[in-house]
Amino acid sequence: MSVRRSTVIFAWILLLPAALYVTVIVAYPLVDTFILSFTDASLKKTTKWVGTANYDKIFNATFAEVIVRTFVWTAFSVAIKMIIGTFGAVMLNAAVPGRALFRVLTMPPWIVPMAIGIFMWGWMYNGQFGMISGMLQNWGLVDGPVAFLAHGSTAFWATIITDVWIGVPLVTLYMLASMQAIPQDLYEAAWTDGAGRFYRFRRITLPLLVPSMITMSMLSLIATFNSFDIIWILTQGGPNGDTTTMIIDTYRTAIGSKKYGEGAARAVLICIFLSIFCIAYFRVTHRLASGESR
Amino acid sequence: MSQPAMINRYRWYELVGIYTGIFVFLTFILSPFVEGFLVSLKPLGLLFSSPYRFWPKNGSFEAYRSMWVSVPGFARYIFNSFFISIIVTTVVLALVVPAAYAFARFKFRGNGALLGAFLAVNMFSGAVLLIPLFRLMRSFGVLNTYFAMIVPGVAFLIPSAIWLLRTYMLRIPRELDEAAFVDGASHFYTLRRVILPIAMPGITVVAITTFIGSYAQQFIFALTFNSKTEYMPLPVGLFAYFGRQEVVWNELMAASFVGIAPAVIVIFFLQRYLVSGLTAGAVKQ
Numbered sequence: 345m346s347v348r349r350s351t352v353i354f355a356w357i358l359l360l361p362a363a364l365y366v367t368v369i370v371a372y373p374l375v376d377t378f379i380l381s382f383t384d385a386s387l388k389k390t391t392k393w394v395g396t397a398n399y400d401k402i403f404n405a406t407f408a409e410v411i412v413r414t415f416v417w418t419a420f421s422v423a424i425k426m427i428i429g430t431f432g433a434v435m436l437n438a439a440v441p442g443r444a445l446f447r448v449l450t451m452p453p454w455i456v457p458m459a460i461g462i463f464m465w466g467w468m469y470n471g472q473f474g475m476i477s478g479m480l481q482n483w484g485l486v487d488g489p490v491a492f493l494a495h496g497s498t499a500f501w502a503t504i505i506t507d508v509w510i511g512v513p514l515v516t517l518y519m520l521a522s523m524q525a526i527p528q529d530l531y532e533a534a535w536t537d538g539a540g541r542f543y544r545f546r547r548i549t550l551p552l553l554v555p556s557m558i559t560m561s562m563l564s565l566i567a568t569f570n571s572f573d574i575i576w577i578l579t580q581g582g583p584n585g586d587t588t589t590m591i592i593d594t595y596r597t598a599i600g601s602k603k604y605g606e607g608a609a610r611a612v613l614i615c616i617f618l619s620i621f622c623i624a625y626f627r628v629t630h631r632l633a634s635g636e637s638r
Numbered sequence: 639m640s641q642p643a644m645i646n647r648y649r650w651y652e653l654v655g656i657y658t659g660i661f662v663f664l665t666f667i668l669s670p671f672v673e674g675f676l677v678s679l680k681p682l683g684l685l686f687s688s689p690y691r692f693w694p695k696n697g698s699f700e701a702y703r704s705m706w707v708s709v710p711g712f713a714r715y716i717f718n719s720f721f722i723s724i725i726v727t728t729v730v731l732a733l734v735v736p737a738a739y740a741f742a743r744f745k746f747r748g749n750g751a752l753l754g755a756f757l758a759v760n761m762f763s764g765a766v767l768l769i770p771l772f773r774l775m776r777s778f779g780v781l782n783t784y785f786a787m788i789v790p791g792v793a794f795l796i797p798s799a800i801w802l803l804r805t806y807m808l809r810i811p812r813e814l815d816e817a818a819f820v821d822g823a824s825h826f827y828t829l830r831r832v833i834l835p836i837a838m839p840g841i842t843v844v845a846i847t848t849f850i851g852s853y854a855q856q857f858i859f860a861l862t863f864n865s866k867t868e869y870m871p872l873p874v875g876l877f878a879y880f881g882r883q884e885v886v887w888n889e890l891m892a893a894s895f896v897g898i899a900p901a902v903i904v905i906f907f908l909q910r911y912l913v914s915g916l917t918a919g920a921v922k923q
Contacts, residue, residue, distance in 0.1 A: 350825075351744060351746075351825070352744070352746045355740040355743075355746050356740075356746070358736035358739060358740035358829075359736070359737050359740045359752065361732070361733050361736070361737070362733040362734060362736075362737040362796060362800070363737075363752070363756075365733055365792065365793060365796065366755075366756065366759055366796060368774075369771070369789060369793035370767065370793050370794075373770035373771050374762070374767060374770075376769075376770035376773070377766070377767060377769060377770050380769060380770065385769075428663070428666065431663065432663040432667075434659075435656055435659040435660045435663055436660065436663075438648070438656045440653065440656055440657070446660055446664065448906075449664055449667065449668060450663075450664070450667055452668070452898075452902070453667060454854075455850055455854060455904075456854065456902070457719075457854045457855075457856065457872060457897060457898070458854055458855060458857065458873070459856075459873030459877060460872075460873060460894040460897055460898055461670060463674075463876065463877075463890060463891075463894055464670040464671065464673065464674040464891070465670055467673070467674065467677060467890075468669075468670060473686055473690065473887075474690075475669075475673045475690065477690070478691075478692075479690065479692075509666070509667070509670070512666075512667065541652065566760070566761055567763075570762070570765060571763075572763060572764075572765045572857075572858055573857045573858065576861075577877060591765045591766075594765065594768075595765055595768065598768060598769045599768060599769075599772070599862055604769045604773075607768075607769050608769050611766045611767070611768075611769065614766050615762070615766060618762065618766075619761075621761075622761055
């Protein structure tokens with residue numbers, strides 16, 4: 345009995361430093377955000393309890409637009425990431441010469457400093473001299489320069505494409521790993537029965553990939569919802585707020601305008617949405633896991 | 639004639655289809671780098687001229703020289719990026735190695751819940767917690783120092799590091815611990831002399847991924863918690879410098895490529911470990 349107790353104590357000693365660290369740097373700020381959202385905290389020394397005033401102020405037409413925009417932005421980004429990423433994984437899973445090299449070439453957008461990749465996209469989107477506008481003009485597809493980041497609708501899509509670009513490598517590698525975890529004898533059995541390549545893909549690969557796809561989409565959803573660097577570097581939420589997502593709006597309010605209280609209220613709303621995603625994630629993965637064991 | 643060889647034999651049109659698919663996919667992934675590199679070779683006059691030309695005419699590496707002059711802090715930014723990432727990686731490892739071992743080996747009440755709590759940290763980006771973190775850093779008195787970027791940076795890299803290393807340690811046979819324990823070794827001795835040496839490859843992978851993660855994600859904390867030029871990591875340094883004036887694109891791209899170089903070298907040499915390491919944790923779930 346005493347051995348077990350000493351083991352438990354040892355385990356807790358091992359865990360304590362990391363647990364304390366995360367408590368101070370993540371858990372405490374989380375609680376603090378919640379408390380601040382009910383105050384008028386700002387740069388001035390004193391803070392006053394203001395009840396739900398911050399939340400009352402938030403709920404107006406502009407903010408409703410921000411929420412809807414955030415969800416549309418996130419949904420498109422995740423969907424495109426999943427489609428391109430899975431497509432890439434299927435291609436790279438083929439046993440063709442050179443695939444080891446191709447797999448390495450998939451990784452750069454994810455591994456180089458995010459901001460630097462975004463600078464490159466910033467140049468590509470440049471209207472006067474950038475590659476995309478330049479190519480489109482050279483091919484005669486558009487008449488004049490297109491400044492992608494200067495107009496609301498193109499800026500919206502431009503930020504999505506860049507977000508997709510950064511997110512695709514992870515999706516591809518994850519889906520690739522999932523594909524390789526599929527037992528080879530399934531394919532061999534189907535092959536012996538005369539099933540063609542496409543048939544095997546549709547009837548073996550795709551169905552067995554669905555759980556991984558769902559898991560990845562949920563993880564990607566959380567990361568995309570939190571996406572900050574891309575929009576901030578490319579457009580800072582503009583033009584006219586057309587790329588302002590909830591994260592950008594929170595940053596503007598809290599750090600830009602130093603309205604900590606109002607910013608905190610926005611952050612709390614983000615946390616609520618994230619918690620909903622997370623609960624959904626655990627529910628779905630749990631159901632998938634129990635479905636597999638049946 | 640083994641079956642797998644037969645099953646993987648492609649017809650010529652299948653090969654064409656696969657290579658076309660890979661080509662299209664990699665074009666999307668790599669075109670910003672290709673374009674960025676070509677831009678870094680173009681003289682500024684050519685850059686700002688129409689019509690657009692993909693290939694540089696009179697290309698030169700001039701921008702790679704001139705940027706050191708026009709971005710005075712450049713060397714410092716790279717040093718800062720490395721310095722911050724090295725400290726972050728060291729602290730993360732110091733916290734995560736014991737924690738991952740505890741999660742992998744010991745059953746105690748609250749084990750699962752605590753692991754879940756750690757993983758939940760991944761849910762929040764730094765942006766959501768910026769306000770209290772700002773106040774926290776201010777009350778620690780570390781705003782505008784390296785610590786302002788290191789301290790929050792560590793927290794958000796802990797979850798995936800714990801997860802990866804725990805998965806790795808679960809694969810180490812439990813008999814090893816038990817044998818050492820029966821021989822009278824203490825828990826701590828077992829960890830240090832038995833587990834750590836065996837877990838070294840896993841720890842290396844975690845160190846690399848943490849370093850890359852830290853090197854890649856130095857933006858929001860550095861942007862918000864530090865305004866001193868001499869402490870800026872590369873991404874924020876470049877962002878601040880080139881945001882201030884008319885963007886000198888060829889120099890920005892040249893600077894970016896020099897900044898990317900360390901990550902690319904790491905990928906080149908360690909990609910085998912990276913792919914297996916990163917996906918092992920993910921798929922086992």
